[in-house]
Amino acid sequence: MKNIVIGQYIPGKGLFYRMDPRTKIISVITLMIAIFLLGSIPQLLVAFSVCAVMMWVGNIPVKRVIRGMKPLIILLLFTFFFQIFFNKEGKLLLDEVMHVTVVSVLGIVLWTIIWRLLARIGKFKTVLLLAYIMGIFVLFRFLPFGYSFTTFRFAIYEKGIEMSIFVIIRLVIIISLSTVLTLTTKPTDLTQGLESLMRPLKIIGIRSEDFALIISISLRYIPTILDEAFKIMAAQASRGADFAEGKLKDKVKQVISLLVPMFIIAFKRSEDLADAMESRNFVPGKPRTRIHELRFGWTDIGVGVFTLAALALTIVLKVIG
Amino acid sequence: MAIHFQHVSYQYPSGSYQFYQAINDISLSIPSQGEMIAIVGQTGSGKSTLAQHMNALLFPSSGSVDIFGSTIRQKRDKKISYNHLRKHVGLVFQFPEYQLFEETVQKDIMFGPMNFKISAADAAELAQKAIVQVGLDETYLKRNPFNLSGGEKKRVSIAGILALDPDILVLDEPTSGLDPKGKSQMMELFTAIQKQTDKTIIIITHDMDLVYRYMDRVIVMHEGRLIRDESPDRLFHRKNLAELHLDYPETISVLAAIKAQFSLDIDIYQKDMDAALVELRRAVGK
Numbered sequence A: 001m002k003n004i005v006i007g008q009y010i011p012g013k014g015l016f017y018r019m020d021p022r023t024k025i026i027s028v029i030t031l032m033i034a035i036f037l038l039g040s041i042p043q044l045l046v047a048f049s050v051c052a053v054m055m056w057v058g059n060i061p062v063k064r065v066i067r068g069m070k071p072l073i074i075l076l077l078f079t080f081f082f083q084i085f086f087n088k089e090g091k092l093l094l095d096e097v098m099h100v101t102v103v104s105v106l107g108i109v110l111w112t113i114i115w116r117l118l119a120r121i122g123k124f125k126t127v128l129l130l131a132y133i134m135g136i137f138v139l140f141r142f143l144p145f146g147y148s149f150t151t152f153r154f155a156i157y158e159k160g161i162e163m164s165i166f167v168i169i170r171l172v173i174i175i176s177l178s179t180v181l182t183l184t185t186k187p188t189d190l191t192q193g194l195e196s197l198m199r200p201l202k203i204i205g206i207r208s209e210d211f212a213l214i215i216s217i218s219l220r221y222i223p224t225i226l227d228e229a230f231k232i233m234a235a236q237a238s239r240g241a242d243f244a245e246g247k248l249k250d251k252v253k254q255v256i257s258l259l260v261p262m263f264i265i266a267f268k269r270s271e272d273l274a275d276a277m278e279s280r281n282f283v284p285g286k287p288r289t290r291i292h293e294l295r296f297g298w299t300d301i302g303v304g305v306f307t308l309a310a311l312a313l314t315i316v317l318k319v320i321g
Numbered sequence B: 001m002a003i004h005f006q007h008v009s010y011q012y013p014s015g016s017y018q019f020y021q022a023i024n025d026i027s028l029s030i031p032s033q034g035e036m037i038a039i040v041g042q043t044g045s046g047k048s049t050l051a052q053h054m055n056a057l058l059f060p061s062s063g064s065v066d067i068f069g070s071t072i073r074q075k076r077d078k079k080i081s082y083n084h085l086r087k088h089v090g091l092v093f094q095f096p097e098y099q100l101f102e103e104t105v106q107k108d109i110m111f112g113p114m115n116f117k118i119s120a121a122d123a124a125e126l127a128q129k130a131i132v133q134v135g136l137d138e139t140y141l142k143r144n145p146f147n148l149s150g151g152e153k154k155r156v157s158i159a160g161i162l163a164l165d166p167d168i169l170v171l172d173e174p175t176s177g178l179d180p181k182g183k184s185q186m187m188e189l190f191t192a193i194q195k196q197t198d199k200t201i202i203i204i205t206h207d208m209d210l211v212y213r214y215m216d217r218v219i220v221m222h223e224g225r226l227i228r229d230e231s232p233d234r235l236f237h238r239k240n241l242a243e244l245h246l247d248y249p250e251t252i253s254v255l256a257a258i259k260a261q262f263s264l265d266i267d268i269y270q271k272d273m274d275a276a277l278v279e280l281r282r283a284v285g286k
């Protein structure tokens, strides 16, 4: 539970760890823009290979990047199927009549039960989900028996396939870029970088230091508060209010018995923190020195040049193409 | 045996894919009747973690715990209700802030009993009895639990479990944050409950005086392992307690110092100051 919140940072060495967070943030944003400028699958594939080489150079564990994509799999699937179903340009590749009949609906109910049972086992959830979705189409297509409620056409066009592949590759590249950023940058460095980058916004009255302080304190305290929540839940469970049990009626009381102490503790903690900061002479808005000053190095220059070159190239491609 | 630990280990998850071994291969039997048991050990030795296994708040990473006939293993079985075990084994937590939530002390004490389907009227009666037991008077029932002092909160949280009338009472540092008088009052209360009802009472504490004076059995934890399970008398007869980050009770260390200084022939193993004085008088021949 806790590791989700603390962030994805894993300590390590390598090219990306040596970089200044500011360069990393700007480069990732610039590269994302460049990716969006690309207009064809071959171009994206080239970009993808460049990304792969970058990760290899930077010693990024590919497993972790893939794991970072897991929560977004639903989004990926959704865009994929959306493109396939609704893009009706180009050559017609497949055109089938689907039958919604008594037998096919029964088949789907059965199929759903099988899917849920298999999903219980736990492994290969995504593959199962995919198989389940495919299975539904197969059943609609090949079980035209019994009373027929209705029929519909299922057509796939060339452009649909193309676009879905295009969008998926683009999403995968963008997710891996941002994963590289979060894997190699401590949350504290990330906020310090953002703060520094947003400093010019002072002109329009946004104080980036406050913003950064809020973020870093939240990051610091989310795990603590979660921990506290578990302790409260344990204390209430030992008075007979187990959150994993109980009927809906009891749940309301259980939630109150969790939230009230949580708020009290959170307020008390923030008071204590404010006192501790003030007694160490923290004054909001006053300039502060830092233990770790951000500094640009040779790596930053190299990566910066590479990023600008990539952007320039994509712009050229866009203009020519 | 009411509670029976068999090779229980527990690991807290810490960071991604790392674990912290809080208790390690603990085997232990606790009867439901007749014992005052102390659990001692240095800070972080796993005492609170051990206690939370006694009423199925934590599920062992390996090994098993039998609690009044229910066996607790690695995974929580969603089909089984563990809630009733909390009525058998009442656990008072180390920090009272973690449980107070109602607007009056009375309602807060009634929360436990009412979770176990005791009527509001009966629960109110239990609350009244419990608040007097822990040494506060009935005017406290109407007060807001958040405006109490630390020691008062502690007492209210103990009352909240006493009202459940559990078969075994487990208290995690019940005397920390209480004044000296409050400490001995609280211990007198627990011994009185134990005498009247013959229930087993388990107390986690750092106070060796209390252990020596009031307890029948002492369990010593060290770096997650159970290293001693014996009578306080035997424990304090040992020579190298400092290695276990433990100390001798005041009576023993004072009498030992006097004995060494004046080369008197005294029995240094006295459970309280009165007994120590009697022994001193005897030794100097008065």
Ligand SMILES: Nc1ncnc2c1ncn2[C@@H]1O[C@H](COP(=O)(O)OP(=O)(O)OP(=O)(O)O)[C@@H](O)[C@H]1O
Residues within 6 Å of the ligand: A227, B012, B013, B014, B020, B021, B022, B041, B042, B043, B044, B045, B046, B047, B048, B049, B050, B094
């Ligand atoms: N929620 C938690 N997550 C991770 N580690 C924990 C958690 N709770 C306790 N620990 C670790 O487990 C070890 C044992 O903790 P435990 O609370 O059981 O010690 P204790 O003997 O009760 O100490 P104390 O005398 O200070 O109360 C400690 O080293 C602690 O850091």
Ligand SMILES: [Mg+2]
Residues within 6 Å of the ligand: B047, B048, B049, B094, B172
């Ligand atoms: Mg503890």
